[in-house]
Amino acid sequence: MTPPRQPLHATVAAVRIDDAWRGVLIQGPSGAGKSDLALRLMQVGWRLVGDDWVDVFACAGALYAAAPATIAGRMEVRGLGVVSRPFLPSTRIALSLHLTHEPVERMPEAAQDVIDGVAVPRLVLDARPASAPLVVAAAINRAMRAAGRRGDSAL
Structure with a gap:
């Protein structure tokens, strides 16, 4: 049986860590830089999972994301339009990223989001600085x- 999926306005990019793909769920209002940050991550070896909308679902205590079939492998690049990109069909989410243009705390307390019943570490970040992909x-x-x-096998 396929777990129920919920659509979420977010972009997901994944990186290979210890022989497994792990993703970052990039959230923020329109124009916050979700796609731009994903492009910069992809420039250094990350892979697109989904842009603008993803389906998230919990399975075996972990959170996953997948691109809806209608937009899989497509990404909106501001000023250029929709382009095709290599993509992963799904990934396990290891980080929930919230984009902001407000000042970010220098030394924030650890925080988490609970999405579909799964706790995921949260980071608030201004994606505009050149260092943003390194911070992610x-x-x-x-x-x-x-x-x-x-000992959390969920990540």
Whole structure:
């Protein structure tokens, strides 16, 4: 039986860590830079899962995301339009990223989102600085290490 899926206004990009793909769920209002950040991540080896809308679902205590079939492999690039990109059909989510244009705390407390009953580490980030992809990579690696210390097989 296929787990129920819920649509979510987000972009998902995934990176290969320890022989498994792990994704970041990039959320924010229109114009916040979701697709732009995903493009910059893809420039350094990440893979697109879905752009603008994804289906999320919980399975065996983990959160997953997949692109709806109608937009799989497509991404909106501001100023260019819709382009085709290589993509992964789905990935396990390791980080929930909230984009903002407001100042971000320098040393925030650890936070998490609960999505479809699954707790996922949360990061609030301004995606405009050139360092944003590096911050995302560091955050997903930290989330994976923390999950390993807890013995959390969900990540």
